[in-house]
Amino acid sequence: MLVSAATSVNMVANLDSKDTYISYLPSAHSFEACTFALALTFGCRCGYFGGDILKLVGEDLPMLKPTFFPSVPRLYNRIFSQVKGKFAALTGCKKWLIEKAVATKLANIATTGEVTHGCYDKIFKAARALLGGNVKKMVTGSAPISADVLKFIQIVFSATMQEGYGMTETSAGSVLTRAYDPGSGYVGGPMANCKIRLKDIPEMEYYHYSNPPKGEVCFWGPSIMDGYFKNPEKTAEAMDGEWLRSGDVGEILPNGAIKIIDRAKNIFKLSQGEYIAPEKLENQYIKSDFVA
Numbered sequence: 001m002l003v004s005a006a007t008s009v010n011m012v013a014n015l016d017s018k019d020t021y022i023s024y025l026p027s028a029h030s031f032e033a034c035t036f037a038l039a040l041t042f043g044c045r046c047g048y049f050g051g052d053i054l055k056l057v058g059e060d061l062p063m064l065k066p067t068f069f070p071s072v073p074r075l076y077n078r079i080f081s082q083v084k085g086k087f088a089a090l091t092g093c094k095k096w097l098i099e100k101a102v103a104t105k106l107a108n109i110a111t112t113g114e115v116t117h118g119c120y121d122k123i124f125k126a127a128r129a130l131l132g133g134n135v136k137k138m139v140t141g142s143a144p145i146s147a148d149v150l151k152f153i154q155i156v157f158s159a160t161m162q163e164g165y166g167m168t169e170t171s172a173g174s175v176l177t178r179a180y181d182p183g184s185g186y187v188g189g190p191m192a193n194c195k196i197r198l199k200d201i202p203e204m205e206y207y208h209y210s211n212p213p214k215g216e217v218c219f220w221g222p223s224i225m226d227g228y229f230k231n232p233e234k235t236a237e238a239m240d241g242e243w244l245r246s247g248d249v250g251e252i253l254p255n256g257a258i259k260i261i262d263r264a265k266n267i268f269k270l271s272q273g274e275y276i277a278p279e280k281l282e283n284q285y286i287k288s289d290f291v292a
Contacts, residue, residue, distance in 0.1 A: 005171035005223040006037035008193035012176050013068075013137065013162065017043035020134075021068040024049040024056055031141050034172035035070050044068065057082070057130050065132035069159075073145040077286055080149045083127050083156055097123060105155035113180035115154045124156050135159045137179070141172065144260065144283050147184035163187050165260065169244055170194065171223040175258055186259040194221030198250060199240065201264055206249055216264045217250040218243040 015038065023046050025032035039046045047064040049056050057079060061069075087098050101120035108114050128135070135157055140150070141164035154161050165187035166174035175196070177188035190196045198208040198215030206214040220243050227235035238245055249262035268276050285291050 001171045001223045001225070002033055002037040003041060004193045004221070005034050005166075005173040006041050008191035008223070009034065009164075009173040009176060010038055010042055011192055012178060013038075013139065015039075015042055015044050015068055015137070017045075019068045019137075020045040020047060020064065020066045021070060022047050022049055022056075022061060022064050022066050024053065024060075025070075025072070029142075030166070030168040030170075030172040031070065031072070034166075035139075061132045062129060063132075065134045067134050068137045068139075069131055069135045070139040070141070072142045073140055073149070073283070074143070074286065076140060076145060076149055076153055079130065080152055081287070081289060082130070084152070086127070102152075102155065106151060109151055109155055110182055113182035115160055115180070116158045121158045124158065127156050128158065131157060138162070139164055139176075141165065144279065146283060146287065149287070150184055165258070167219075167244075167246060169225045169238065170219050170221075171225075174219060174221075174223070177257070183255075183257075186253055186257040189256045189258065193223045194219050196220075196250075196258065197243065198252070199243075199245065201249065204249070204262070204264070206262070212254070213252045214249065214261070217246040217248050217258065217260075219246065220244070 021035065021039065021044060023032060023036065027033065027036075036046065038044065047066065049060045087102070090098055101123045105115075105117055105120055108117065125133070136159050138153070138157070138159050138161040140161060145163060150161055150163065160179040162177045162179055164173060164176045166172045173191065174194045175187050175190050177186070197218050197220075198213055199218050200207050200215050206216070208215045218240060224244050227239070247264050248260050249264055251259045251261050253259055263279065268278065270276065
């Protein structure tokens with residue numbers, strides 16, 4: 001299962017024996033398990049952090065100097081806030097130059113997807129040192145990431161970031177955006193290890209035949225679990241025949257990418273009949289400097 005997921009991920013990520021990544025997520029985390037399987041399968045070097053997550057950025061990463069950085073939105077948001085804070089503290093010519101560089105590179109990434117610039121990349125050298133200075137590829141997964149954070153991280157570190165989507169039950173890697181994709185707000189298309197279909201949710205008025213198609217995302221493929229260990233009841237809940245129900249509501253975009261728009265589970269129904277997903281609210285709150 002993991003080999004299938006790792007192989008499919010690398011058909012898009014294109015890592016090899018010249019690449020290095022840092023392992024800091026728990027080994028039992030499906031994201032880390034898939035990444036480590038990728039390293040074993042394709043010969044990437046793996047370095048382990050020192051055990052203190054607060055020293056990962058600024059100490060462990062500069063020591064290892066990885067070329068590949070898989071992480072989660074919570075850490076990317078922290079890096080985003082840290083770099084933005086340093087930029088905001090600048091004055092005079094330095095402040096003007098940074099603002100010009102950020103604006104130019106954001107305009108470039110929005111039109112072409114290009115994350116490097118012949119002149120302005122040098123200005124971000126000190127910021128890139130936080131991750132070791134050699135990062136060329138990044139992946140984010142396990143939770144939604146806001147478009148402004150995703151684009152800002154890419155232009156500051158001059159590295160592509162691909163957003164993945166999957167579950168523990170799918171061995172993590174199932175859907176991934178492509179590098180240099182100028183768009184954002186979606187999680188890409190399915191990889192070689194899975195097929196995806198949408199299941200109608202009539203009570204929420206999501207239907208696969210609507211335009212664009214909407215419904216609960218369901219997975220099928222060699223990296224999908226057979227079931228929960230000694231728990232046939234939960235397995236029956238999660239499976240729709242041979243298809244795994246994700247609990248996420250997806251929308252198929254014209255380019256074939258999937259956009260997660262809602263939750264079929266863990267949602268609140270307001271008194272006026274509207275449904276809200278708390279994950280969307282959380283994704284906004286965690287960008288605040290006043291929320292831990």
